[in-house]
Amino acid sequence: xxxxxxIVCKDHQNAPARIKLIDQFMVYLLICGIAQxxxxxxxxxxxxxxxxAGFGTVVAQFVxxxxxxxxINPANAKEFKQISxxxxxxxxxxxxxxxxxxxxxxxx
Amino acid sequence: xxxxxxxxxTAVLPEKRGTKHGKLLRVIKFIILSSIAAAAVxxxxxxxxxxxxxxxxxxxxFNFRATKYLSEHGYQKFLNWFxxxxxxxxxxxxxxxxxxxxxxxxxxxxxxxxxxxxxxxxREVCVLFAPAFSGLTAYFTYLLTREMKDDVSGxxxxxxxxxxxxxxxxxxxxxxxxxAISITLLMATFYFWIKAVKIGSVLYASICALSYFYMVSAxxxxxxxxxxxxxxxxxxxxxxxxxxxxxxxxxxWYSLGTLASMQxxxxxxxxxxxxxHMSALGVFGLLQIVAxxxxxxxxxxxxxxxxxxxTSTVAIIALSAFGLVALTYAGIVLPWTGRxxxxxxxxxxxxxxxxxxSVSEHQPTPWTxxxxxxxxxxxxxxxxxxLAIQExxxxxxxxxxxxxxxxxxxxxxxxxxLTLTPIVAVCSxxxxxxLLDVYNTSGxxxxxxxxxTPIAEKSDKTTKSKAKVTKVNDDAKPxxxxxxxxxxxxxxxxxxxxxxxxxxxxxxxxxFVKQSDYVTESAYSSPSVVLSSSSPDGQTFLIDDFRxxxxxxxxxxxxxxxxxxxxxxxxxxxxxxxRTTLVDNNTWNNTHIGMVGRIMxxxxxxxxxxxxxxxxxxxxxxxxxxxxxxxxDLNKFLWMIRISGGIWPEEVKESDxxxxxxxxxxxxxxxxxxxxxxxxxxFWRFQGMDRPRRVKIDANTVPSLDIVEEAYTSANWMVRxxxxxxxxxxxxxxxxxxxxxxx
Numbered sequence: 001x002x003x004x005x006x007i008v009c010k011d012h013q014n015a016p017a018r019i020k021l022i023d024q025f026m027v028y029l030l031i032c033g034i035a036q037x038x039x040x041x042x043x044x045x046x047x048x049x050x051x052x053a054g055f056g057t058v059v060a061q062f063v064x065x066x067x068x069x070x071x072i073n074p075a076n077a078k079e080f081k082q083i084s085x086x087x088x089x090x091x092x093x094x095x096x097x098x099x100x101x102x103x104x105x106x107x108x
Numbered sequence: 109x110x111x112x113x114x115x116x117x118t119a120v121l122p123e124k125r126g127t128k129h130g131k132l133l134r135v136i137k138f139i140i141l142s143s144i145a146a147a148a149v150x151x152x153x154x155x156x157x158x159x160x161x162x163x164x165x166x167x168x169x170f171n172f173r174a175t176k177y178l179s180e181h182g183y184q185k186f187l188n189w190f191x192x193x194x195x196x197x198x199x200x201x202x203x204x205x206x207x208x209x210x211x212x213x214x215x216x217x218x219x220x221x222x223x224x225x226x227x228x229x230x231r232e233v234c235v236l237f238a239p240a241f242s243g244l245t246a247y248f249t250y251l252l253t254r255e256m257k258d259d260v261s262g263x264x265x266x267x268x269x270x271x272x273x274x275x276x277x278x279x280x281x282x283x284x285x286x287x288a289i290s291i292t293l294l295m296a297t298f299y300f301w302i303k304a305v306k307i308g309s310v311l312y313a314s315i316c317a318l319s320y321f322y323m324v325s326a327x328x329x330x331x332x333x334x335x336x337x338x339x340x341x342x343x344x345x346x347x348x349x350x351x352x353x354x355x356x357x358x359x360x361w362y363s364l365g366t367l368a369s370m371q372x373x374x375x376x377x378x379x380x381x382x383x384x385h386m387s388a389l390g391v392f393g394l395l396q397i398v399a400x401x402x403x404x405x406x407x408x409x410x411x412x413x414x415x416x417x418x419t420s421t422v423a424i425i426a427l428s429a430f431g432l433v434a435l436t437y438a439g440i441v442l443p444w445t446g447r448x449x450x451x452x453x454x455x456x457x458x459x460x461x462x463x464x465x466s467v468s469e470h471q472p473t474p475w476t477x478x479x480x481x482x483x484x485x486x487x488x489x490x491x492x493x494x495l496a497i498q499e500x501x502x503x504x505x506x507x508x509x510x511x512x513x514x515x516x517x518x519x520x521x522x523x524x525x526l527t528l529t530p531i532v533a534v535c536s537x538x539x540x541x542x543l544l545d546v547y548n549t550s551g552x553x554x555x556x557x558x559x560x561t562p563i564a565e566k567s568d569k570t571t572k573s574k575a576k577v578t579k580v581n582d583d584a585k586p587x588x589x590x591x592x593x594x595x596x597x598x599x600x601x602x603x604x605x606x607x608x609x610x611x612x613x614x615x616x617x618x619x620f621v622k623q624s625d626y627v628t629e630s631a632y633s634s635p636s637v638v639l640s641s642s643s644p645d646g647q648t649f650l651i652d653d654f655r656x657x658x659x660x661x662x663x664x665x666x667x668x669x670x671x672x673x674x675x676x677x678x679x680x681x682x683x684x685x686x687r688t689t690l691v692d693n694n695t696w697n698n699t700h701i702g703m704v705g706r707i708m709x710x711x712x713x714x715x716x717x718x719x720x721x722x723x724x725x726x727x728x729x730x731x732x733x734x735x736x737x738x739x740x741d742l743n744k745f746l747w748m749i750r751i752s753g754g755i756w757p758e759e760v761k762e763s764d765x766x767x768x769x770x771x772x773x774x775x776x777x778x779x780x781x782x783x784x785x786x787x788x789x790x791f792w793r794f795q796g797m798d799r800p801r802r803v804k805i806d807a808n809t810v811p812s813l814d815i816v817e818e819a820y821t822s823a824n825w826m827v828r829x830x831x832x833x834x835x836x837x838x839x840x841x842x843x844x845x846x847x848x849x850x851x
Contacts, residue, residue, distance in 0.1 A: 004416070007407045048377060052370060060363030066399070067310050067356040075406075079352045082307050091310035095360060098314050102367045 022069045026062055033058040050107050057103035061096065068092045140263055141250060145243035148270030151625060152239035152280045155633035159650070161235045161282070164635040166676060166693045168284035169683035172234050174202065175211040175284075179218065179230055186211070187373065193688045194678060195700065196670050196723070204373040205696065209326030210237075210289050238279040238288030245530075246270040248295035253534045255302045256496070256503055257541060257592055264617075265537035269295075271620065273627040274481030274529035280633055287526060290327035295530055297323055297333055298510075301340075302503045304361065308353025313360035320361070321368035324375055331384045332527060336513065337361065338391035340506045345398060349502060355399045362392045386432060397424060469523035478518075480631070481525050483623045484616050485536040492535025495542050499591040511535060540613060542592065547609040637680070639737070651735065657728070657827035658684035660820050665726060672719070673728040674708070674741055674748065675701050681728065690722060702755040705748035708741075709760050711783040716815045716842065719832050727816060727830045731790045734825035736799035742773060742790050743800060774803035788813050789830055793821075814846040 012023050036055050045051050071080050071088035083091070155164070163172045178186040189203040218233045246266040254262035269275060278287040300316035303309070324330040341358050344350070366379045366388070379385045397420070405413050478486055493511050496504040510531045518528035634640065639651040661671065662685045670688045671681050678692020691701045703722070707715045719727075732740035741748075745765075753760040764780035766772070773787060781787055791798070791810045798805050816830040836845040 004404065007404060011407060049370070052377065052380065053367070056363065056367040056370075060360075060367060063359040063363050064310065067360060070352045070356065071308070071310075076352055080308050083309060088310075091314075095310045095314045095364065098318065099364055099367070102364065102371065106367060106371055 019069060019073065022065055026065050026069075029058050029062045029065070033062070053103050053107040056106075057099060060099045060103075064092055064095045064099065067095075137259065137263070141247060141266060144263065144266045144270055145246050147267075148242045148246050149239045151271065151628055152242060152276060154629045155280045155282050155635060156235070158629070158633055158640070159635050159638050161232060162635050162637060163231070163234060163284055163683070164280070164282040164637065165285075166679050167286075168234075168282070170679040170693065171210055171284050171286070172231070173679075173683045174206060175214055175230060175234055178208075178211050178215050183212070193686075194682055194692050194694070195697065196688045196690050198697065198700065200694065200696070205694070207286055207324075207326050207328065207372070207374060209322060209324075210284070210286050212325070213237075213289060214284075234284045235282045238283050238285070239281050241289050241292045242270060242275065242279045245275070245292040245295055248292060248299050249530060249533060252295055252299040252302060253537050255299065255306065256507060256534065257538050260544060261534075261537040261541035263537075264540055265534045267617075268485060268533035268536055268620075269530050271624045272482060272485060272529045272533055273624045273632060274525045274532075276624065276628045277481065277632045278523075278526050280628070282635055286327040287329075290323055290329060291526065291530065293319055293323040293326060294329075294333065294527070298336075298506075301337055301357070301361065302506060304357035305353060305502055305506075308351075308356045310356060310360050313357045314364055316357075317361050317364035317368055320365040321371070324369040325372050329527065330369070334379075334385055334388050336506075336510060338388045339513070340509050341391050341395065342387075343505055343509055344502060345394065347505070349505075350398050350402060352399075354502075355395055358395055359392065362388055383436065390428065390432075393424075393428065397421070470521050473519055473522045473525060477522065477525065480627060482529065482532050483627075484620045485532050488536030488539045489532045490535075491539035492537070495538055495591070496535065507531070507534065540617070543613060544610065545592075547606045641735070651824055651826065653822035653824050653826035654680065655684060657820065657822045657829060660822075661685035661687055661726070661728075661829065664820075669725040670723050671726045671728055672704060672707065672722070672724045674704065674730075674744060676744070677728060677730070690724070698751070699755055702752040705752035706756055706760060708786040709745070709749050709752060709765070709780075709784045711780075712785060712788070712813075712815045712842075714759070715785045719815070720835070724832050726819060727785075727789065727832065729786060729789050729828050729830075731794075731825055731828050732800050733790065733794060733798035733805070734796075737826060738800050740790075740800065740826075741786060745784075745786055746771060748786070772803075773798065773801055774805055775809050776803075782809075785816075789816065789828060792818060792828075794825070812843070812846070814842045 012020065015023065033055060036051065036058065040051050040055070068088055070076050071083055071091075072085040080088070163169055174186075174189075177189060181189075186208070187203040189201075190199060191202040192199040194200050194202075214230070214233050214237050217237070218228070218230050221228050221233065246269055249269040250262040250266040252262075253265035275291060278285065279291070297316055297319045300312050300319055304312035304316050320330070320333055323333060337358070341354060344354060366385075369375055369379050370377060380389070401413075401417050401420075404416070408416075482489070489511070493508060496507045496511075514524070514528040514531050517524040637654050639653075640648055641651060642648050658681065661669075661681070665671075665687060667686075668688065670690065671685070672690050673681060675691040675693055675695060678689040678694075681687055681689050682692060691697075691704050695701060703718070707718050707722075707724075710718075730737075730740045731742070732738060733742075746762075749760055749762050749765055753762050761780075765778055765784075767776060767778050767781070772778070773781065773791075775782075777787070788810050791805050792813045794805055794810075795807055796805060797803075814833075816832050818828070819831040820829040821827070833842055836842060838845075840848070
């Protein structure tokens with residue numbers, strides 16, 4: 001387990017600045033999600049849709065970031081032939097816009 | 109045309125070239141596709157030609173009524189609509205229990221037409237809604253199939269899906285139902301999904317999620333997508349085909365799509381609670397683990413990796429399976445709904461939920477209806493699946509998974525032939541276009557290709573069977589070209605055999621079009637509100653009893669009158685007669701429906717207090733004895749007995765209604781049958797042959813009818829309306845009062 005953490009940290013340190021930024025964002029979202037989940041368990045899930053909206057948005061944003069990270073990583077260029085880093089970023093923006101509209105609409 | 113029969117890689121070329129040739133091709137493609145769409149639309153207009161521009165059947169009447177409500181009161185009020193004119197005295201939270209996609213779309217279309225200065229009625233929009241969307245379905249099927257193979261197969265698929273009776277049956281003009289729009293959305297969602305997996309684009313995955321959202325807003329069958337896409341991903345994972353694009357496509361789709369689907373009030377939090385949605389969630393979690401594992405794989409030694417993966421996988425699967433079961437028992441995750449169970453066990457509904465089994469579209473499919481609905485495509489379908497297995501790219505796995513599941517489900521329930529039809533169209537198109545690749549590649553192109561594969565060409569001239577072609581090619585060029593490409597390179601030389609093969613298949617396609625044209629015209633274009641029959645000399649009569657009776661109700665009864673009828677006619681009474689009903693086609697409350705069944709099946713003395721309790725003013729029944737109409741209430745009586753017998757077993761016993769083990773009406777029937785209210789009301793005043801059941805009815809069959817009095821009987825006796833008598837003013841019981849009045 002610690003071994004895995006070490007590997008992840010090492011990968012993070014070797015990454016370029018942009019990917020580092022994404023990583024930090026992802027860690028922040030992870031903490032956010034865990035906090036929300038803990039809150040839901042401890043305090044209760046009364047406005048259930050608000051919890052779902054918050055938690056869902058965090059998860060989806062995390063996923064979108066993971067996608068972006070994979071797509072702009074030069075090591076994966078073979079996988080994403082048709083997606084340039086610019087395209088990846090604009091896709092990310094589009095996905096996030098849709099996501100936050102939905103989240104905003106759902107949270108009430 | 110011939111230039112289009114090139115395989116996938118070459119088919120992309122013309123657009124890149126942008127030459128005159130490419131432009132011409134695009135124009136031709138456009139013309140072909142729009143004429144296919146036009147043909148698909150016009151074929152669905154038979155019902156308007158034969159009858160008139162009218163809303164069909166049962167559910168469309170509710171959708172129509174809801175659409176009118178929406179256009180009159182606006183969206184906000186529509187969502188909060190509490191309907192106190194149905195399910196009396198309970199009412200129905202209509203805004204929260206319907207899928208608003210259909211109504212909203214047709215309202216937007218209506219507004220748009222008005223904005224353009226076309227003064228059309230909302231009814232016309234609703235009637236022509238399904239045909240218009242079938243044109244779009246054809247286009248999306250083209251796009252989907254193009255992703256699978258090439259342009260030719262795409263166009264064939266568009267033709268097939270536009271013409272297949274299996275789809276026409278639910279989308280003729282006037283059949284204004286959720287399915288009309290959702291098959292289009294089904295195809296659109298799948299197309300964007302395939303596109304997203306292919307490119308790994310967040311954009312396509314987001315669009316896929318949006319079209320999934322649209323689908324959720326339109327039809328309860330969205331669960332099909334919710335399970336099909338995860339299943340595709342799961343199968344790919346099992347095949348060891350994980351790649352980053354899959355992660356991108358699926359996770360984006362799932363996280364956005366789930367959040368989106370929960371916006372629909374009717375769906376609510378079901379996507380995180382319902383068992384039907386758990387597979388999607390599970391695959392989502394699995395994919396996270398796999399993605400992380402493959403990330404680790406690139407960082408550590410294989411041995412370490414293997415150990416970590418195996419232990420963690422076992423632990424996680426065990427944990428999540430245990431968690432799911434525990435949560436289901438704890439009541440947090442809802443167990444599967446009855447309709448869903450009946451998909452696995454066809455007898456489940458018959459035993460536990462007769463209300464589901466009583467719907468004719470929920471019956472298992474008779475095998476003949478496959479041939480009727482798909483005609484010649486039934487034979488091409490397996491060939492297409494076989495070819496897809498040969499090619500087996502990621503998108504073909506999807507095709508196969510879809511084919512297998514849709515085949516199974518369509519065998520279980522008649523109405524699910526609808527979801528089978530598109531995949532049959534796609535697979536058949538692939539099969540036929542593969543055949544055209546072999547037999548119809550034009551000469552010049554063949555030469556250029558032939559120079560690339562001289563070995564294959566030589567052996568080809570003598571080969572006739574397709575299987576052999578494949579085999580030879582595999583020997584000649586191992587894993588260089590894909591299977592579909594190889595087909596294009598292996599053309600058959602002899603002109604005669606080419607002409608024979610191509611023309612015979614052209615004949616099949618023409619036969620298919622003719623057959624579906626015939627089926628559409630004769631079987632699927634009846635609105636079932638208006639019936640047609642022909643006399644021995646060939647004249648056609650229109651039997652318009654339903655509308656006649658509903659109109660009578662509208663004009664001659666109090667505005668707040670409560671009409672009791674079997675649930676089939678609830679929507680129609682609400683839509684056409686605008687009167688309050690006790691039960692309708694929404695069937696959300698089994699007990700209430702059972703109550704109606706109980707009133708119909710018990711004798712007069714027991715029915716009367718129940719009628720008074722429910723404030724019933726009129727009873728409407730359908731009686732087909734006079735004109736040989738099979739779908740009347742007496743033939744549905746068994747279901748009424750079964751449903752109410754399930755709730756009040758001591759009062760209504762199914763066996764009491766049989767005579768010597770047979771279902772029998774008339775003078776020879778059992779006491780319970782003869783005294784039941786429905787039996788009495790059906791045969792009251794009727795003498796002669798009851799033609800659907802072949803029983804002679806005389807005046808003694810129903811000697812008296814005291815608690816209700818006949819209010820109206822339509823021209824062909826099909827609809828009979830009875831007024832419930834008020835309690836007697838002098839406190840006599842109604843038998844005595846009626847006897848006194850008759851003196």
